[in-house]
Amino acid sequence: NAGVMQNPRHLVRRRGQEARLRCSPMKGHSHVYWYRQLPEEGLKFMVYLQKENIIDESGMPKERFSAEFPKEGPSILRIQQVVRGDSAAYFCASSPPSGRRETQYFGPGTRLLVL
Amino acid sequence: TQLLEQSPQFLSIQEGENLTVYCNSSSVFSSLQWYRQEPGEGPVLLVTVVTGGEVKKLKRLTFQFGDARKDSSLHITAAQPGDTGLYLCAGLINAGGTSYGKLTFGQGTILTVHP
Numbered sequence: 001n002a003g004v005m006q007n008p009r010h011l012v013r014r015r016g017q018e019a020r021l022r023c024s025p026m027k028g029h030s031h032v033y034w035y036r037q038l039p040e041e042g043l044k045f046m047v048y049l050q051k052e053n054i055i056d057e058s059g060m061p062k063e064r065f066s067a068e069f070p071k072e073g074p075s076i077l078r079i080q081q082v083v084r085g086d087s088a089a090y091f092c093a094s095s096p097p098s099g100r101r102e103t104q105y106f107g108p109g110t111r112l113l114v115l
Numbered sequence: 116t117q118l119l120e121q122s123p124q125f126l127s128i129q130e131g132e133n134l135t136v137y138c139n140s141s142s143v144f145s146s147l148q149w150y151r152q153e154p155g156e157g158p159v160l161l162v163t164v165v166t167g168g169e170v171k172k173l174k175r176l177t178f179q180f181g182d183a184r185k186d187s188s189l190h191i192t193a194a195q196p197g198d199t200g201l202y203l204c205a206g207l208i209n210a211g212g213t214s215y216g217k218l219t220f221g222q223g224t225i226l227t228v229h230p
Contacts, residue, residue, distance in 0.1 A: 004157070006157075031216060033216060033217075033218070035218075035220075041222070042203070042220045042221060042222045042223055043158070043203070043205070043218075043220040044220070045217045045218060045219070048216045048217060055216070056216070056217055058217070059217070091157050091158070093157075095216065102145075102146050102148060102163065102205075102206075102207040102216065102218060103148070103160065103163050104148075104160070104216070104218065105160060106150075106157035106158045106159070106160075107157050108155075108156050108157045109155075109156070109157050111155075
């Protein structure tokens with residue numbers, strides 16, 4: 001079974017550009033979570049999505065950040081007009097439709113570097 | 116304010132030694148997870164504990180959830196160089212509603228086991 005897949009693994013953007021991060025959950029998983037890991041900091045929750053629905057976006061910055069999980073295709077975390085402070089590792093996790101939501105399986109992450 | 120405090124932050128030991136990592140909070144968690152993360156990779160789930168006082172063993176690793184569900188520990192017996200990595204505890208504070216699935220992470224413990 002393939003695990004959670006994220007691409008790209010590394011992304012370099014200049015200030016003001018857009019960054020699109022993709023996440024394909026584990027097969028059969030319908031819940032997706034995005035976390036951010038800033039240098040020297042722990043993982044911070046950003047958003048929790050189910051297919052076509054945002055369940056909890058309490059950790060998302062109010063501006064420039066958006067996330068979606070369409071009926072078909074991967075979940076997308078989109079950062080508009082990136083700034084240097086957005087440089088971080090972004091991790092996606094997924095959990096199955098039934099059972100404990102906190103048992104989350106993480107992807108390898110996308111390392112975003114903003115120049 | 117860090118909801119989950121891990122200690123120690125750094126641990127450097129010799130192969131064969133035992134060690135314990137602690138995860139403490141003033142909040143009650145409905146469950147707690149331990150992850151291990153290697154450089155450039157995503158966190159890998161080791162265990163989920165859900166019942167106060169619960170003890171789980173995974174080969175040389177022993178995980179304990181405090182009776183009051185506010186703390187947890189990870190004990191490694193006869194550490195090996197392959198145990199080297201970042202160990203993270205994560206917990207779920209709210210068991211229901213829209214926060215279900217929003218993991219709160221500790222800052223992590225960097226373990227180095229020297230041959």
